[in-house]
Amino acid sequence: MERAGxxxxxxxxxxxxxxxxxxxxxxxxxxDATRRHVRxxxxxxxxxxxxxARTLRTGRSGLIGLTVTTYGxxxxxxxxxxxxxxxxxxxxxxxxxxxxxxxxxxxxSRHDVWGNVALDGTVVVDPSDQDPVVTELVRQGVPVVxxxxxxxxxxVHAWVDNDxxxxxxxxxDHLAEAGARRIGLLxxxxxxxxxxxxxxxxxxxxxxxxxEPVYEAYPAHDPCAGAVAADRLLARxxxxxxxxxxxxxxxxxxxxxxRRYGLRVPDDLLLVCCSESAGYAGTDPPITTLSLQxxxxxxxxxxxxxxxxxxxxxxHPVQQVMPTELIxxxxxQRRTHRTTVSPPRGPSHG
Amino acid sequence: MERAGxxxxxxxxxxxxxxxxxxxxxxxxxxDATRRHVRxxxxxxxxxxxxxARTLRTGRSGLIGLTVTTYGxxxxxxxxxxxxxxxxxxxxxxxxxxxxxxxxxxxxSRHDVWGNVALDGTVVVDPSDQDPVVTELVRQGVPVVxxxxxxxxxxVHAWVDNDxxxxxxxxxDHLAEAGARRIGLLxxxxxxxxxxxxxxxxxxxxxxxxxEPVYEAYPAHDPCAGAVAADRLLARxxxxxxxxxxxxxxxxxxxxxxRRYGLRVPDDLLLVCCSESAGYAGTDPPITTLSLQxxxxxxxxxxxxxxxxxxxxxxHPVQQVMPTELIxxxxxQRRTHRTTVSPPRGPSHG
DNA sequence: CGATCTTGCAGAAACCGTTCTTCTGAGGCG
DNA sequence: CGCCTCAGAAGAACGGTTTCTGCAAGATCG
Numbered sequence: 175m176e177r178a179g180x181x182x183x184x185x186x187x188x189x190x191x192x193x194x195x196x197x198x199x200x201x202x203x204x205x206d207a208t209r210r211h212v213r214x215x216x217x218x219x220x221x222x223x224x225x226x227a228r229t230l231r232t233g234r235s236g237l238i239g240l241t242v243t244t245y246g247x248x249x250x251x252x253x254x255x256x257x258x259x260x261x262x263x264x265x266x267x268x269x270x271x272x273x274x275x276x277x278x279x280x281x282x283s284r285h286d287v288w289g290n291v292a293l294d295g296t297v298v299v300d301p302s303d304q305d306p307v308v309t310e311l312v313r314q315g316v317p318v319v320x321x322x323x324x325x326x327x328x329x330v331h332a333w334v335d336n337d338x339x340x341x342x343x344x345x346x347d348h349l350a351e352a353g354a355r356r357i358g359l360l361x362x363x364x365x366x367x368x369x370x371x372x373x374x375x376x377x378x379x380x381x382x383x384x385x386e387p388v389y390e391a392y393p394a395h396d397p398c399a400g401a402v403a404a405d406r407l408l409a410r411x412x413x414x415x416x417x418x419x420x421x422x423x424x425x426x427x428x429x430x431x432x433r434r435y436g437l438r439v440p441d442d443l444l445l446v447c448c449s450e451s452a453g454y455a456g457t458d459p460p461i462t463t464l465s466l467q468x469x470x471x472x473x474x475x476x477x478x479x480x481x482x483x484x485x486x487x488x489x490h491p492v493q494q495v496m497p498t499e500l501i502x503x504x505x506x507q508r509r510t511h512r513t514t515v516s517p518p519r520g521p522s523h524g
Numbered sequence: 525m526e527r528a529g530x531x532x533x534x535x536x537x538x539x540x541x542x543x544x545x546x547x548x549x550x551x552x553x554x555x556d557a558t559r560r561h562v563r564x565x566x567x568x569x570x571x572x573x574x575x576x577a578r579t580l581r582t583g584r585s586g587l588i589g590l591t592v593t594t595y596g597x598x599x600x601x602x603x604x605x606x607x608x609x610x611x612x613x614x615x616x617x618x619x620x621x622x623x624x625x626x627x628x629x630x631x632x633s634r635h636d637v638w639g640n641v642a643l644d645g646t647v648v649v650d651p652s653d654q655d656p657v658v659t660e661l662v663r664q665g666v667p668v669v670x671x672x673x674x675x676x677x678x679x680v681h682a683w684v685d686n687d688x689x690x691x692x693x694x695x696x697d698h699l700a701e702a703g704a705r706r707i708g709l710l711x712x713x714x715x716x717x718x719x720x721x722x723x724x725x726x727x728x729x730x731x732x733x734x735x736e737p738v739y740e741a742y743p744a745h746d747p748c749a750g751a752v753a754a755d756r757l758l759a760r761x762x763x764x765x766x767x768x769x770x771x772x773x774x775x776x777x778x779x780x781x782x783r784r785y786g787l788r789v790p791d792d793l794l795l796v797c798c799s800e801s802a803g804y805a806g807t808d809p810p811i812t813t814l815s816l817q818x819x820x821x822x823x824x825x826x827x828x829x830x831x832x833x834x835x836x837x838x839x840h841p842v843q844q845v846m847p848t849e850l851i852x853x854x855x856x857q858r859r860t861h862r863t864t865v866s867p868p869r870g871p872s873h874g
Numbered sequence: 875c876g877a878t879c880t881t882g883c884a885g886a887a888a889c890c891g892t893t894c895t896t897c898t899g900a901g902g903c904g
Numbered sequence: 905c906g907c908c909t910c911a912g913a914a915g916a917a918c919g920g921t922t923t924c925t926g927c928a929a930g931a932t933c934g
Contacts, residue, residue: 177664180891190914195892203911222664225642226580227890228679230919236574236640237627248533259609266628278616278626287625290586292575314527314572426806453803456776529920540884545922553881577920580889 178219187215198223229292235448238274238479239296240265241307244282256300256422256450257468261321264472265297272480281307295483297321297475300366301328317482321475322494323367332478332492334467337367341498342418345446345464348500349416353508354444356385358407358414360424363395369394372420388414394421404431408443416444416506425454425461425505445505460503470496528569537565548573579642588829589646590615591657602770606800607774607818608649611671614822615647622830628799645824645833647671650716651678667832673717682828686816689735690723691848692768693813695796696729698850699766703858704794706735708757710763710774712744722770723780738764746770747819752755754781758793766794766856774809775855795855810853818821818845862867 189212196202197212203424236409240262266276277291288307295317301308303325311318311521312329320333349357351503361377362369373389380387387412392403406429409415417428429439439459446462447454451496454461474494481487539562546552547562579585590612605688616626627641631648638657645667651658653675661668662679670683699707709726712719724740730737738760742753754777759769767778775797779789787793789809796812797804804811824844831837 179889191913192893193890193913199892201893202913205912208912222639224580225640225888226576226583226585227919228640228892229642230574230890230921231892233576236637255609261593261606262628266630270630270633270637271638273634273640275633275641276628278612278628280616283620283625284623287586287620287623289572289627290578290623292579363859378907423802424805429806451801451803452773453776453801453806456779456864457803457806458808465612521920531920540923541883542923543883546883548920551922553883555882558882574920577889578922580891581920581922583889 180221180223183216184211184218186219187212198423201290223339235292235294236274237277237291237293238269238476238483239277239279239291239293240276240299241281241296242299243305244280257466260450260467261299263471264469265476266473268473268476269480271475274476274480279508281305282493295319295479298324298330298481300368302324302366304328317479319428319475319479319482321471323366325469330480330491332494334471334474334478334494335367336471337356337445337495338371339375341464341500342372344500345375345418345496346379348462348502349418349444349446349506350383352416352440352444352506354414356388356412356414356416356419359387359389360400360403360407360417360421360428360447361389361391362420363391364392364394376418386412388412397423397428400424400427401430404428405434408432408435413444414448416474417446419445419447419448422447422449422451425449425451425463426457429457429461440505440508444508445447446500455503459505462503462506463501465499467496467499526869528571530571530573533562533566533569533571536569537562543852544771549592551846585642585644586624587627587641587643588619588833589629589641589643589824590649591629591631591646592649593655594630594804598813607816610800610837611649611818611822613820615826618823618826619830624827624830626827645669645829647829648674648680650718651675651680652716654678665827669825669832671821675715675717680841681832682826682844684821684828684846685717686848687719687819687845691814691816691850692722692725693729694848695768697727698812698852699768699794699796699856701731702766702790702794702831704764704766706738706762708767709739710750710753710757710767710769710771710778710797711741712770713741713742714744719770724749726768736762747773750774750777751780754778757782758782758785758787765792767796769795769797771802772799773798775799775801775813776807779807779811789859790855794858796850802806805853810858812853813851815849815851817846817849822863836844 177397183243183412184194187194194212194216197204197209198216205342242258269276274294277293279288279291293316297313298308298320299407300322301320301324305328307338308318308328308330314523318330320330321335323333323335324330346357359373361373376389377387390403390407392399400421400423404424407414408431419428420426425438425445428445428447432439432484438443448464448466450465450468474496478492478494529542530544537544539558543554543558544562546554546564580597592608594839619626624644626835627676629638629641641794643666646661648668650672651670651674653677658668658678668680669691670680670797673683673685674680696707709723711723726739727737739755740753742749750771750773754774757764758781769775769778775795778795778797782789782793789795796814797816798816800815802816804813828842828844
């Protein structure tokens, strides 16, 4: 039982190949009767046009790459895990809704894999400086949209990102309002834009309010290093009374470290971390998190990319900044029965 | 600047198209000098073979589908979230290592998307009974391997699954050993194989040890229903003194419910749930979880699928049962809070 | 020294749907 | 009645690669 081709349909319907193609794709000038007849015959034969042939002729594959920079062997790291999963999920939905499918392609994939897939465009998550793969793609004229500001002068067609400075400043203010007097930061040693922007925002805030910065940096892609860094931060002589952790696992890391030092959260230590994990609603105490809203980002990135592929919208670079969301939980709110220092600005949260 | 085709390379190198193809793919009978020359010219011209043309000719796209049954709009549900993300990650790595890329294609995708992608094979996660997409794929001769036993008589080429009965029995024994006298179950109302096998294993165990079953079932794909069901379970007159929850969020749901009823974990209530979330190491108390080891499953599924695509290995259905891993934490231990890692009773150690 | 093999490469078919061009009547219009 | 237009449909080119077949020229062998 051979797969039916367009010729088979043409022969069975008693028309030409052209007519079949036109009838099925709604093109050409054909009377409805012919159209219906051809469609019916095609159905009866179980005809499915060959995706490969169509791609070859039209130059469109309907495939979008989802590229993520890798550390070591894994497609994405532990720290980015929940973020990436959510973002990929939203991107998949958005792409599908417009008739495209997503191909997962880590930047460090074997070169032959990249060469073997016909991509109409690519989403790049957190492109590293001068990423050779991205550079090559752009050179070939493949539309590229990035999640996260492209580092350096990577010539992407558009990017979507959060306003990381704004987010950090908001959190620091929130902690200060809750009574924090020395806010520490758990940050990364990597040079990516997220880490860099967040850290400088922290340093600027410290300078503005006149607080000595208290931070520890660690290699964020190492799943064990976070716990050690959290410990170091709380072991310092100038121990902070509030900490913001830039990476997803920092919440549990800091909570565990606090327990080891006999610090009660939020009484002795206020805690916030950046995470998409719903688990932080169930820790004891629940931890306040900053959500980067990966779903909105994933959707936006795909829309922008498909617009670029289909030649819709502005021909030149688009930059879209998405809001973040602070999910306030017990870890960043002092108990009401406790004597609170009057907050530096604004009324305290009820 | 047009993209260079194989003809351009042939012309520039002063040889035939055949020679270029052979030289670049290491086939044919060519002296090394010619090979080198052609390669050099191809490099100079920036020649990249067209993936579409190659696919058309060879019938191989190098693309593997990753299909997941959907509830509502989303590609995968909240309950399966962490599992799926881990599994997809492992599958991606495994596929890439063998030169294939993964395409994410929910079973409910628009039909045109399925038709527009040339797939060499598909991984189906938890195929539902008589899934029309899978049936169609198999009919077309596309290799299909499933994660989870296929329901009904879905004719997949191979499947990989955990031994769910074994796992449940192991957990129940573990809880009984920790002192549980009435073990409850939080289960689902869905008819999928995982839920069905786990529940019947529970019922059998109850019968064997002479315990009256105490369980609550809820629609697992509803993110809110779990909390309600957990509450119901602990509100019963015959309240259990230990609970196993079949789904990922059950741990936090049960913990919250226990708090509401003033039950201490593990003193008054022992808790275990099936989850891949690392967050359960950081709750108070840390919760014992059963890991289905999605990474091993994702890897195995892809290996099996690619073997089938490439015609390696047994021509007929393979069934591979993977071990689970019980990560014992404080929530299921009454005495010392030592953390051990042990698989449930091995099948051959009887 | 002719027959057979091997080497090095070229030509052309095949893959299969889309699109561009052309052809044929039929009907409208002057 | 002849010319023009246009609906309707057919034919052929096209896209880029792989692969099968073929052909000369030199090497080997009996």
